[in-house]
Amino acid sequence: MQFDVLSFGDSQPMPAELAFCVPDPDSRIALGPNRSPHVRWSELPDGTRSLALICHDPDVPSVGDDVNQQGRTIADDLPRVDFYHWVLVDIPLSVNELPEGLDSDGVTAQGKARGLTEYGLRGINDYTSWFAADVDMSGDYGGYDGPCPPWNDERLHHYIFTLYALSVRTLGLGGSFGGSDALAAMRDNVLDKATHCGTYTLNPSLRAG
Numbered sequence: 001m002q003f004d005v006l007s008f009g010d011s012q013p014m015p016a017e018l019a020f021c022v023p024d025p026d027s028r029i030a031l032g033p034n035r036s037p038h039v040r041w042s043e044l045p046d047g048t049r050s051l052a053l054i055c056h057d058p059d060v061p062s063v064g065d066d067v068n069q070q071g072r073t074i075a076d077d078l079p080r081v082d083f084y085h086w087v088l089v090d091i092p093l094s095v096n097e098l099p100e101g102l103d104s105d106g107v108t109a110q111g112k113a114r115g116l117t118e119y120g121l122r123g124i125n126d127y128t129s130w131f132a133a134d135v136d137m138s139g140d141y142g143g144y145d146g147p148c149p150p151w152n153d154e155r156l157h158h159y160i161f162t163l164y165a166l167s168v169r170t171l172g173l174g175g176s177f178g179g180s181d182a183l184a185a186m187r188d189n190v191l192d193k194a195t196h197c198g199t200y201t202l203n204p205s206l207r208a209g
Contacts, residue, residue, distance in 0.1 A: 003194035021148035084179030087123030110139030
């Protein structure tokens with residue numbers, strides 16, 4: 001199975017156009033263009049009936065007390081957890097690419113709609129829980145929302161895009177399902193998978209390096 005994220009090279013830095021947050025000289029971070037990347041696939045295995053696309057960051061701090069706090073840093077060796085940035089399932093076989101900006105083009109306060117699109121079924125990403133206590137931003141964040149790692153994190157963050165070829169037409173999901181829900185639903189139906197990784201940081205010292 002061939003899978004490419006055409007907006008950046010594998011294991012290369014993600015461009016600012018794809019990020020939820022970008023560096024700012026005054027406030028350290030600002031909202032970014034937040035465009036979904038251009039992805040394309042081919043050579044699917046026999047028996048494929050649908051696809052799923054998931055992007056996650058495995059480098060998110062497990063404890064958020066020091067996140068973006070002046071005078072503090074997040075140690076590289078702090079235990080990390082997964083954060084899902086894109087959950088799209090039930091992608092029909094008639095679709096073989098998603099152009100850049102199709103699933104997101106700008107930050108949408110309180111989130112984009114989850115649910116059915118012409119190119120698949122949107123789940124929610126983890127900005128849903130991140131902004132849950134924020135009156136201005138809380139809501140269901142459907143589809144793609146890009147990187148916004150802490151500016152004081154000593155660790156470079158990795159964004160792993162995984163395409164799954166599935167043996168079922170639908171995973172039968174609905175409502176506010178997330179990345180872990182999608183992975184659990186597809187567990188016995190994966191024919192093949194392929195990955196493409198990008199990196200991103202807002203830490204000035206890491207960006208300079």
